Amino acid sequence: MSIVITLSRKCLPAFLLAGVLLGGARVSGQVDPPMRIERVADPSEIIPINLSGYSGEVLSTLKFDLEAVGFQVKSAEASKYQVTGSNDGQVEGRLTVSGTRAQLLAKAYQGGSMRTQAHALADDIIAALRNCKGIAQTRIAFKGLTGDTSEIYIADYDGNKPVAVTSDHTLVAAPAWAPGGRMLYYTSYKLGNPDIYSHDLSSGARKIVARYTGLNTSATISPDGQHIALILSKAGSPDLYVGNVDGTNLKQMTTTKEDESSPCWSPDGKTICFTSRVNGRPQLFTIPAGGGAMKRLPTSGVLNTTESDWSPDGQFIAFTSNMGSFQICVLELKTGTVRVLTAGEDPSWGPNSRTLIYNRRVGGKNIVSLLDVPTKQVKDIAQISASCSQACWAR
Amino acid sequence: MKRSILLNLLVLGLVVAIGGFGCKTRPKGLTPITGQKTAVGGPGAGPFVNQGGVGNGLDTTGVKPIDLAKGTEGQTALAGLDTFENFNANRDVFKAYIVYFEFDRSTVKEGERAKVEAVAAYLKTAPADNALLVEGHCDERGTEEYNRALGERRALALREYLINLGIGAERIRTISYGKDKPLEAGHDEAAWSKNRRGEFLLLTPKK
Numbered sequence: 277m278s279i280v281i282t283l284s285r286k287c288l289p290a291f292l293l294a295g296v297l298l299g300g301a302r303v304s305g306q307v308d309p310p311m312r313i314e315r316v317a318d319p320s321e322i323i324p325i326n327l328s329g330y331s332g333e334v335l336s337t338l339k340f341d342l343e344a345v346g347f348q349v350k351s352a353e354a355s356k357y358q359v360t361g362s363n364d365g366q367v368e369g370r371l372t373v374s375g376t377r378a379q380l381l382a383k384a385y386q387g388g389s390m391r392t393q394a395h396a397l398a399d400d401i402i403a404a405l406r407n408c409k410g411i412a413q414t415r416i417a418f419k420g421l422t423g424d425t426s427e428i429y430i431a432d433y434d435g436n437k438p439v440a441v442t443s444d445h446t447l448v449a450a451p452a453w454a455p456g457g458r459m460l461y462y463t464s465y466k467l468g469n470p471d472i473y474s475h476d477l478s479s480g481a482r483k484i485v486a487r488y489t490g491l492n493t494s495a496t497i498s499p500d501g502q503h504i505a506l507i508l509s510k511a512g513s514p515d516l517y518v519g520n521v522d523g524t525n526l527k528q529m530t531t532t533k534e535d536e537s538s539p540c541w542s543p544d545g546k547t548i549c550f551t552s553r554v555n556g557r558p559q560l561f562t563i564p565a566g567g568g569a570m571k572r573l574p575t576s577g578v579l580n581t582t583e584s585d586w587s588p589d590g591q592f593i594a595f596t597s598n599m600g601s602f603q604i605c606v607l608e609l610k611t612g613t614v615r616v617l618t619a620g621e622d623p624s625w626g627p628n629s630r631t632l633i634y635n636r637r638v639g640g641k642n643i644v645s646l647l648d649v650p651t652k653q654v655k656d657i658a659q660i661s662a663s664c665s666q667a668c669w670a671r
Numbered sequence: 672m673k674r675s676i677l678l679n680l681l682v683l684g685l686v687v688a689i690g691g692f693g694c695k696t697r698p699k700g701l702t703p704i705t706g707q708k709t710a711v712g713g714p715g716a717g718p719f720v721n722q723g724g725v726g727n728g729l730d731t732t733g734v735k736p737i738d739l740a741k742g743t744e745g746q747t748a749l750a751g752l753d754t755f756e757n758f759n760a761n762r763d764v765f766k767a768y769i770v771y772f773e774f775d776r777s778t779v780k781e782g783e784r785a786k787v788e789a790v791a792a793y794l795k796t797a798p799a800d801n802a803l804l805v806e807g808h809c810d811e812r813g814t815e816e817y818n819r820a821l822g823e824r825r826a827l828a829l830r831e832y833l834i835n836l837g838i839g840a841e842r843i844r845t846i847s848y849g850k851d852k853p854l855e856a857g858h859d860e861a862a863w864s865k866n867r868r869g870e871f872l873l874l875t876p877k878k
Contacts, residue, residue: 447851450819469846488749488751491823494819507816509824510748513827582816582817598812622814665815
């Protein structure tokens with residue numbers, strides 16, 4: 277037993293460094309020997325789980341994080357799994373199977389805030405049961421309305437601590453992250469025109485990436501961080517362009533007379549999906565990122581398709597359809613099947629290729645919510661009280 | 672969890688040390704842009720008033736004025752933004768000539784053409800250094816970026832119509848606001864039909 281402890285201790289500095297580099301000061305503390313792995317095979321299965329021993333912010337954080345990925349927090353009797361622990365000075369938790377009481381996880385956390393530790397525990401529980409990447413410590417950007425003007429905000433994925441990144445008292449739109457989460461791109465009317473900016477979040481430094489006459493918008497950065505796709509109208513109608521991430525060497529990709537909009541990159545960087553109204557109504561198309569012919573992407577009877585986003589695992593394209601009202605839809609590329617999931621618009625995938633962030637209009641304002649695609653479970657982000665939209669997930 | 676306290680302290684120390692460095696990767700106190708505050712009016716001010724160019728501490732090395740290029744198939748490229756610097760914009764002149772569009776369409780309807788013709792007629796007799804800004808707008812039933820592009824397409828359709836009526840391409844600038852600036856706040860066709868529009872603003876050079 278003592279040898280095992282020593283080995284664990286030696287691994288800790290590496291563990292700490294890994295934890296810190298992953299963007300949080302949270303640290304996994306004492307780690308027990310590896311537990312039995314039991315994963316829920318069906319991603320669409322809602323998992324009832326009980327939390328006991330937690331209180332306050334840690335409890336509400338754990339609950340949110342689990343519900344965002346298709347769990348439901350229930351009484352002990354009604355749950356398939358139990359998380360027992362405490363948050364007295366540090367967050368600790370043991371994950372067991374109800375009934376057999378087989379232990380799947382036992383961890384304690386140190387460092388960061390109690391909230392961050394709770395997120396870390398949630399990520400570990402989800403990894404043990406769902407076989408997907410943790411999203412509990414990720415970040416989002418979005419556009420927040422402030423009266424007649426709007427600003428770009430960033431926040432934790434659950435809406436915690438929204439921070440305004442701009443303060444220009446103008447109109448903004450279309451925030452997009454560069455991979456790595458340190459640079460944001462967005463459209464701003466600050467100089468009297470919709471122009472695209474890059475914004476270094478650590479220094480606050482901004483650069484203009486595109487300021488041509490007419491429209492400059494819908495910036496999206498390639499997964500390798502080297503290229504940008506965007507919409508410019510300088511050639512006479514809104515077209516898709518691709519260039520270097522600093523906005524140089526732009527190449528016109530589409531030459532239709534009608535408007536193209538909202539491009540997104542495939543995770544391998546080889547294809548761009550976008551909307552075009554070339555056939556009269558908005559439809560999805562793909563085009564090779566290096567240039568070539570645009571090709572219709574069929575969406576199986578679902579019409580008026582816009583604002584696409586490609587899942588990081590490459591399997592799905594989420595988009596908005598409008599057949600009387602906005603609906604979040606997901607196209608499975610392998611089969612061509614489209615699922616119409618929930619009322620709302622403008623989806624953005626989380627790094628787990630399972631959760632979407634999107635917005636919908638409720639009582640006169642836009643609210644941002646999370647959708648667990650396999651279970652269709654929705655979790656409203658109550659922490660953001662302003663009317664907001666165009667949420668974009670850092671991946 | 673029965674581990675020795677000393678080991679705990681060591682770990683804690685290590686955490687604090689590394690945590691201190693790690694925290695540098697988190698942005699602290701994000702600083703919004705501290706540009707000079709140019710007094711050009713509140714949010715109601717038009718977009719045409721150039722706020723001292725792009726010299727508000729922004730790096731503009733990537734920005735080059737775009738030459739007026741030949742259009743293809745009825746599309747006429749736009750003149751550079753620098754040609755539209757230092758103008759005043761007047762929305763009142765053409766207030767009666769707002770052009771309305773069908774849902775999801777950018778074609779200038781037959782019944783709307785007289786308004787565009789009136790704008791063209793005015794410009795033909797206006798001083799040559801007067802220019803025009805065409806704003807494109809949408810109703811709320813499109814998604815945001817899609818509407819930003821559709822609004823621009825509407826403004827460009829009006830611009831093309833004016834060019835075909837003999838107005839110089841370099842005199843016409845477009846700007847889209849998507850669905851950000853509705854004229855009517857309602858959620859019915861009465862409001863939507865008023866929001867799907869193009870507006871004309873006369874640009875006169877600042878003295």
